[in-house]
Amino acid sequence: MYSEKVMDHFSNPRNVGEIENASGVGTVGNAKCGDIMRMYLDIDDNGIIQDCKFKTFGCGAAVATSSMATELVKGKTVQEALQVTNKAVMNALDGLPAVKVHCSLLAEEAIHAALWDYAEKNGIQIEGLQKPKSDIHEDEEVVEEY
Amino acid sequence: MDKKIYLDNAATTPTRPAVVEAMLPYFTEFYGNPSSVYELSNVCKKAIVNSRETIAKSLGADAAEIYFTAGGSEADNWALISTCEAYKAKGNHIITSKIEHHAVLHTCEYLEKNGFEVTYVDVDENGLIKLGELEAAIRPTTILISVMFANNEIGTIQPIKEIGEIAKKHDILFHTDAVQAYGQLPINVDEYHIDMLSASGHKLNGPKGIGFLYIRKGVKIGSYIHGGAQERHRRAGTENVPGIVGFGKAVEIAMETMKERTEKEVELRDLLINRIVKEIPYTRLNGHRTKRLPNNANFSFQFIEGESLLIMLDMQGICGSSGSACTSGSLDPSHVLLSIGLPHEIAHGSLRLTLSEDITEEDINYVVDRVKEIVERLRSMSPLYEDYLKNNQNRNNV
């Protein structure tokens, strides 16, 4: 069902855990299947993401996309991190089954939520970042399999 | 990974080698169409008669009351839809439970769209149907009660005899989906007042794509698959002779071995249940503690999600299933787990393990050890567990 990369990130997820006194923490849930993802960011004074950790309550795809997302944002600037969309994460994982596309949105939204938290804590505005919804649901088309 | 412990026998079972053996000649040697005149077909006709008799005997029924179908779903559709059609002059109301298989529930929804009314009776926290509610739901227009013999997810066995008596008292037809129970529990259609019963071959080490509907003599339902004169004009389509032969063989073996097999399964199931519930915190057993299928164990582990659990178990060579939304395709957690009162996030972390006679004590101990490790690992990754621990700490600090 899953690609090798997904299985790799699922069985050996990178950056699981918490960051004490993180610069930003975001938690989002997926109303569709009830899953939850939390992302911790450690951002230095230059706006570079030094560290990133996650916790996820969700399926194999949710775990793997969280793991891949943390890898992708590490070392990036805040602005660059905004470019880590669910599509980018999916591509980096060699794709997801159609029924699992929605899980990858958790990762994107969790990054946004953590960045929002960081911006609020520091009283700054990040260009292009909107207040994240706490519940994700999108009118994605039911993609047909087979 | 070489080890393989298959604990998903409620989903489907391997076909027994003896069953395949019995089927083989009917593919290439006795391939005749049973409706034909020549000798070649007589062998097939006789083989079908034999299977039908074996099955009838297993239920205390008459061979003429067994109608082969393509599986449990077709049997359920047939029983419900054709009963509604045949008895609509009498009424338009049927009663079922909230925890039926989708083959019954979605058929009920279809019937509701077509002018029938359905009452879905509640179950208690163990998954037992509320008999009082069931009887209270009966109306003058009630034509059918359909309650499953035993549940496919949580294994709870319903009080079928009591339901049959209620149905009989009110002169209402009683159908039971026995797809899970057949072959695991002794069933007698007369004793339980069952008018129709569905079963499926692949759940008891028979082939896939074959099932039957038992229809008591006198129940006047028509065909669901219209066409040729097969199955006494009630179910059209060239008979799946190898499937029927294999099903018959599987039933024969299942009946012969039932007592010994299920006693062993119950013992190991209880070992599994006791160890898991005792050794893994924040865990509950779903379904009734004793009124449950011999081979069924179903747990909810708080703070984790079922699909992840299944994949990790698979990596350790263990096959199980879950009622998690993430595995359902429909993104809703199991209606059965919700009906017994589990909140969404707990239904999410469910694991069903269904045994077979091949499972050993060693297997069970291996499985429990792996489940423990994996649950721990997934909890360490879970934001819900993190929150729970923090809240608890705060409470303790207060």
Place this chain on the structure above:
Amino acid sequence: MDKKIYLDNAATTPTRPAVVEAMLPYFTEFYGNPSSVYELSNVCKKAIVNSRETIAKSLGADAAEIYFTAGGSEADNWALISTCEAYKAKGNHIITSKIEHHAVLHTCEYLEKNGFEVTYVDVDENGLIKLGELEAAIRPTTILISVMFANNEIGTIQPIKEIGEIAKKHDILFHTDAVQAYGQLPINVDEYHIDMLSASGHKLNGPKGIGFLYIRKGVKIGSYIHGGAQERHRRAGTENVPGIVGFGKAVEIAMETMKERTEKEVELRDLLINRIVKEIPYTRLNGHRTKRLPNNANFSFQFIEGESLLIMLDMQGICGSSGSACTSGSLDPSHVLLSIGLPHEIAHGSLRLTLSEDITEEDINYVVDRVKEIVERLRSMSPLYEDYLKNNQNRNNV
């Protein structure tokens, strides 16, 4: 009796050894339920995808348009009943032919009892549908045309492309029962404007109990078997994995061998037809002389009855079938033979012989010789023949 010449391939066919071979691992080794999460099921999932693609390719269709069923009858029921349900807002009229298989005709009767109207179009003396009559039957309320690709008794091949064009012109859905044609004739669903097509595994050396319905993308019919999410939510029931695999294999081989196989069959069929018609008096060929299935021959022998003929042939090791009332279970002679204008007593004396690639010229000559002897013998026992001879003598004496 050691000799066996099986000439009833329209009734059913032996399953090819290569097909059985392909199925075997899916009984005991790859037995997983394709809906499950673990690796064991992926093998099954992939096997289903493969079969689906093989079949789709054989029709010029898309894999997502192939839905597995338990056989041809279920596919026919599904196509007709679910189309009527889905499109009833548009109209309540369907058009079919008088010579359809019972899986279509009895389904039409069922629909008539449920408020739908059906026009049964006539065929000519060769069994060809009257296209003018078909087009004239179209009403604003017509939602479906269902005409079989080729007839199972007399082998006549219908002008499917023309029918498809008529349907398209009038924006009406077109279903064809291709149970007999599939595997014998090249079919392209786009070229023929086919919206739905039924087929069955056991007619082309695949297993019994498996079939499919092709449903063109955009045709909005619902399920006929309600329940689980299998077959893209359109056909519930645990997939018959070995059946699907075997069907795929059978189709693969049938497509590869079609040209060579059918050319050989046509040659031997024509030898059979020519010899029988020439050497046995008071005999007619039923069905179109050239627009007929490569493997089908169907004769009527005056003054005799089909069942007796079949039993005597069986004693000589020859398996055939008949449209005689005495073999039908219903005591009416074949509706197909009556529709092409045969009087009852002639329909009675019909014999269908349907070839396979295994039949040799020697077999055919043996069969013709036996048929000659048996027809002669039965005529010598027939009061009808006696009367005929007397009348003729009288006439000659006058």
